[in-house]
Amino acid sequence: MYGYVGTMRTTPGNRDEVVKLLLSGADGLRSAGCHMYVVSVSESDLELIxxxxxxxxxxxxxxxxxxxxxxxxxxxxxxxxxxEFTSQELTVVGGLGL
Amino acid sequence: MYGYVGTMRTTPGNRDEVVKLLLSGADGLRSAGCHMYVVSVSESDLELIxxxxxxxxxxxxxxxxxxxxxxxxxxxxxxxxxxEFTSQELTVVGGLGL
Known part of the structure; x- marks a missing residue:
């Protein structure tokens, strides 16, 4: 299984709007072959998703x-x-929630 | 929701054994409050989990x-x-597979 871990930086004050945009299409991804699509934020870096x-x-x-x-x-x-984006490609071996 | 993203480095040749150990208890974590526990490896760094x-x-x-x-x-x-461990605490906002 293909894993992708990435971060993106928003301009100040825009993080929540971008999170909303990212999540808006999440449900439709399962039919495209997605098993997991999780959006998280950081309490220590308020512009990082x-x-x-x-x-x-x-x-x-x-x-x-x-x-x-x-x-x-x-x-x-x-x-x-x-x-500013970072990305990392991984091989998902397994776990809970997949 | 609490998010945790971490890496750990094994000694050469031991990655798959440690992955197996990590996954061995994964199913039991749901009753402990876990929504997602995913173990991945990297094709470019063979000792990193x-x-x-x-x-x-x-x-x-x-x-x-x-x-x-x-x-x-x-x-x-x-x-x-x-x-060698790295860890990052995040706030999971939402997504597919949770």
């Missing part, structure tokens, strides 16, 4: 970025972000 | 470390590890 994902395959993850609703959410979020 | 967790509360997460089966797994894993 963490996303933890598990997908059936990297191909399905990458294809999801072309979904209309995903592209729409990204287009709305981009102006609220600094452009 | 990533753990991503979501718990009803920090207190329930911390208490789980005292569970007999968790303590037993940790005791078996420790000799296979270098002692």
């Amino acid at each position: 963490h996303v933890t994902e598990a997908w059936e395959s990297k191909e399905q993850h990458d294809a999801s970025l072309q979904l209309p609703e995903t592209r729409a959410a990204i287009a709305k979020a981009m102006p609220l972000m600094t452009g | 990533h753990v991503t967790e979501a718990w009803e509360s920090k207190e329930q997460h911390d208490a789980s470390l005292q569970l007999p089966e968790t303590r037993a797994a940790i005791a078996k894993a420790m000799p296979l590890m270098t002692g």
Whole structure:
């Protein structure tokens, strides 16, 4: 299983709006091959958003970025972000909640 | 919801054994207040294990470390590890799979 762990930084005051945008399409991702899509924030860094994902395959993850609703959410979020992203690709071995 | 993201480094050749130990108790964690406990590995760093967790509360997460089966797994894993750990506490806002 393909794992993706990433962070993104928003401009001050825009974190919650971007979180809302990220979560707005989450339910639709299961049919695209997503097993887990979790959005978290940090109490110590108020502009940082963490996303933890598990997908059936990297191909399905990458294809999801072309979904209309995903592209729409990204287009709305981009102006609220600094452009600072980190990402890490992992292999999900297993666990609870998948 | 309390989020915990951590990494641990094993000594060479011991990663899969430690992954097995971590996953051995995963199913029992739901009754302890765990919503997500995912173990991942990295293709680019063969001794590194990533753990991503979501718990009803920090207190329930911390208490789980005292569970007999968790303590037993940790005791078996420790000799296979270098002692290099990273951890980050987050607030899980929501998503798919929780």
